[in-house]
Amino acid sequence: MLAGKGIRAVAVMWAMTFISFILVPLRLYTRVYIIEALGVDDHVFNLAWVFLLLYTIFITIAGVHGFGQPISTLPIDSAVQAVYNEMIGQTFAVIGMAIAKLSLGLFLLRIVVKQWHRLSIWVSMVSLSIVSVMTAIIFWTQRVPSKSIYDPRVPGRSIINVTPFSILLGSWCAAVDFYFALLPWIFIWNLNMKFKEKMSIAISLSLGFIACVCGIIRTIDLGGLSSTNYTEDTVDLVIWSGVEMAVTLICVGIPTVRPLYRVIVHGSSVKSSDSRYIKQDDSSHSSRFRMQNPTKRSTMFSVAQESITEAYIARNNQSDEEILMGQYGNNIGGIRVREEG
Structure with missing residues (x-):
């Protein structure tokens, strides 16, 4: 059952999952009924939330088996199940974070005009996707056989260290978040619009700076991946991974529901x-x-x-x-x- 740090981790994960879910129906309603422009980025956004949900579910299962508690205090079978389910959850997190960034990148492709803007967005999305998939694969192939990664009773040998790739992924996610948050200021500032409108739009499109900060903190906590006390020392990593995914979805979702806000609050058409x-x-x-x-x-x-x-x-x-x-x-x-x- 849930105990120790696992209670806090699971509580935060479900809270982030619920908060980010609020934007899923709001975004769909805005796209379908308000501006009538449902696009690929909307489907990618929904897929990213599904990955966050799966991440939360598997972390919860891991928590039931002992995630968040010292691994030395757990029965061997519980420890194995805790690590195994946590690894599945972290795999959804690794891929899900890339999908969330893809949603933001596809969204930005809707609004940029210049060719170098579009090219830089595509390079960011493709490179991040490659690093994410590569990290997920290495995560499960770092030892042979793979079962020896989470079950100490199975003999095996290490063939590659996953930590450098995890650090690369975390750093690249933070860099992409920073660039996607900075880009709107570059092209919006040249528009001949009221200063208030420029600031309002640019800020709403630049909330990714918050996700960037979360990504940096998550990268700092990657040391837990190589810890012998895996079930307890990876708690902060799991929490910040979930927070980063949720914050990314929230940052992507807020600008897209602005027309709905204007209709409800200002009665605009x-x-x-x-x-x-x-x-x-x-x-x-x-x-x-x-x-x-x-x-x-x-x-x-x-x-x-x-x-x-x-x-x-x-x-x-x-x-x-x-x-x-x-x-x-x-x-x-x-x-x-x-x-x-």
């Missing part, structure tokens, strides 16, 4: 008046783009760049937040982007 703003660019070439949603009548979003000016025009009252949140993102949610000659 997503279909009323026109809006227009100009984005300044230091490029000198001239190009014109048109983004059109074929599923919604008379909805058009045009981007025109003449010399150093890009004009964003949205009909049917797309607010600053809604446009930046990618209702008319590039090739997402049925939106087509084509360049006019």
Whole structure:
């Protein structure tokens, strides 16, 4: 049964899972009924939450068998089950954290325009995915046979140390969080919008700084992976991994439910008046783009760049937040982007 530090760990895990779940239906409702632009990033977001739920479930099972207690005080069978289920949970955490970052990256792809922004986001997502999958594989193959990792009664030999790869993953997650939180300030600051709106949108898209801090703390606690008292010394690592996943989901979810907040609190409509703003660019070439949603009548979003000016025009009252949140993102949610000659 649950005892020792396991009670705190399981309580925190379920609290984080529940809090982050609140944004799942709110986000779906906003995407489907408010802005009518359900995209791939929404499905990835939901998948990331499922991985957090599975992580929490297996940590709870591990807690029942003795996770959070000194391993020397546990019967051998309980200790084996505790470590085994904790390892399964940590595998979901390793992959789930990458999926959560993918959701944020796909979300940012909806709203960025410049090619180097898009390329840097893809590089971040692909590299993080590779490191996550590689770490998960090494986690289960660090010893041969794999059962000897969690069962001391099974003879085996070590072939690779997983700790450096775990540190690499933790550091890379923190770096990606930092970059994804910094990027909105780069492209939003050039928009000709009210300062208050710039700050509001940029801050809402930059909550990933909090996830970055959680990732750094989690990386510091990775030493518990090589401890002989595995069931107790990995408690902080498990907690901060769950907190990082939940905070990432919360940081991704908050900007996407802003239109719902505006409708409920301010009574605003997503279909009323026109809006227009100009984005300044230091490029000198001239190009014109048109983004059109074929599923919604008379909805058009045009981007025109003449010399150093890009004009964003949205009909049917797309607010600053809604446009930046990618209702008319590039090739997402049925939106087509084509360049006019």
